Amino acid sequence: MLTELINAGYWPEILTNTAAITLVISSMFTSAMTVAFGLGGGVIMLALLVNFLPVAVVIPVHAVIQMGSNTSRAVLMRKHIVWPIFIYFFLGALVGAVIGGQFVVALPERVLLGILGLFILYITWGPKPKNLKLGKIGYMVGGAFTTFATMFIGATGPLAMALLPRKELEKQQVSGTHGSLLVVQHGLKIIIFGFLGFAFKAWILFLICMIVAGFIGTYSGRAILQRIPSKYFQTGITIILTIMAVRMLYTAAMAFL
Numbered sequence: 001m002l003t004e005l006i007n008a009g010y011w012p013e014i015l016t017n018t019a020a021i022t023l024v025i026s027s028m029f030t031s032a033m034t035v036a037f038g039l040g041g042g043v044i045m046l047a048l049l050v051n052f053l054p055v056a057v058v059i060p061v062h063a064v065i066q067m068g069s070n071t072s073r074a075v076l077m078r079k080h081i082v083w084p085i086f087i088y089f090f091l092g093a094l095v096g097a098v099i100g101g102q103f104v105v106a107l108p109e110r111v112l113l114g115i116l117g118l119f120i121l122y123i124t125w126g127p128k129p130k131n132l133k134l135g136k137i138g139y140m141v142g143g144a145f146t147t148f149a150t151m152f153i154g155a156t157g158p159l160a161m162a163l164l165p166r167k168e169l170e171k172q173q174v175s176g177t178h179g180s181l182l183v184v185q186h187g188l189k190i191i192i193f194g195f196l197g198f199a200f201k202a203w204i205l206f207l208i209c210m211i212v213a214g215f216i217g218t219y220s221g222r223a224i225l226q227r228i229p230s231k232y233f234q235t236g237i238t239i240i241l242t243i244m245a246v247r248m249l250y251t252a253a254m255a256f257l
Helices: 002-010 017-037 041-052 055-076 083-104 109-125 136-153 157-162 171-195 200-220 222-226 230-256
Strands: none
Touching: 002 200, 017 041, 017 200, 041 055, 041 109, 041 157, 041 230, 055 109, 055 171, 055 200, 083 136, 083 171, 109 136, 109 230, 136 157, 136 171, 157 171, 171 200
């Protein structure tokens, strides 16, 4: 049955067995990390994908993986979602996705690779986005801006988190609402890339494996990661992300020469 599906074109030919196994295992790890330590799993998965896949397919593939992860969180915590924030964010996100889709296809791969490298370096070493105080218009503008940005850099979870009034909300409200905002971003991104002609069919089996592994990591990996001292864990992740980002920037720079 599995062989028939692969032969029918539901598995990408460019994906090696080594890359597939590494990424599926990493999906469990990064999902567990997000649950145990907060934000960060999406950025690490983005960096890993860039090292195994052509940059042109990274953003749409990453969108489906993150869509699966955040949908489960949003569904489980749907009673805690602050719907007014969701609605205004969604309206702005529609605009940002449409505009972003017009630009992303026009950028050469080396430019996209450079953008991703710089973004990962910023998230790793730069100042973290601060908690903003926004009204209705602010959520719409924030939705438009972060969704426009996610068409190019993929993992905009930290930017979306900055839009939420975390001091005024309960933890469950923050987590549930944040998950719902990322569902909007990644969902719109999938739709836009579908219209742009990305062949999601060829990635179906791989994406199912990634999403299932993510669910397993979310529910079973948290206890393991929490036994690791947070200080040393975060230091190790910072070093790994920095090396990956520098490698992306070097590759992008060489492509211009």
